[in-house]
Amino acid sequence: MNTTKSGQVRCIVFKEGDIWYGVALEFNIVVEGDEYEVVHFNLQEAIKGYVESLKKIKGTRTNAHQALNQLADQEYETMWDKLQSKEPVASPIQIKYFGVTCV
Numbered sequence: 001m002n003t004t005k006s007g008q009v010r011c012i013v014f015k016e017g018d019i020w021y022g023v024a025l026e027f028n029i030v031v032e033g034d035e036y037e038v039v040h041f042n043l044q045e046a047i048k049g050y051v052e053s054l055k056k057i058k059g060t061r062t063n064a065h066q067a068l069n070q071l072a073d074q075e076y077e078t079m080w081d082k083l084q085s086k087e088p089v090a091s092p093i094q095i096k097y098f099g100v101t102c103v
Contacts, residue, residue: 001065002065002068002069003065003068004051004054004055004064004068006102006103007026007068007103008101008103009024009025009026009027009047009100009101009103010024010025010026010072010098010099010100011023011024011025011043011047011097011098011101012025012076012079012080012083012095012098013039013040013043013096013097013098014079014089014093014094014095014096015094015096016092016093016094017092018034019033019034020032020033020034020036020038020039020096021039022039022040022043022046023043023072023076024043024046024047024050025072025076025080026069026070026072027047027050027067027068028070028073029043029046029047029050036097040096040097044101047101048103051068051103054067054068068103079093079095080098083095083098
């Protein structure tokens with residue numbers, strides 16, 4: 001379980017058509033852009049910013065633990081499962097990166 005002190009989030013960076021997408025599954029964060037490097041960097045920054053924001057509002061109306069352990073969109077869960085089992089991902093999607101980022 002992710003907390004504001006430690007945890008991990010599954011990430012996928014892929015290209016569909018001319019657009020790159022970066023996804024942090026447990027946080028339901030999606031970033032997009034024209035270049036892989038920019039999208040990968042922006043995804044890491046979005047993850048850091050998300051966790052930092054939750055640290056600041058901890059104890060208020062929001063439950064940080066729920067926000068850090070969300071159910072991912074089914075499309076991304078299916079993609080993750082295929083990547084883990086080494087099944088091909090449907091064309092035209094091109095996967096560049098998938099892995100776990102520690103928070």
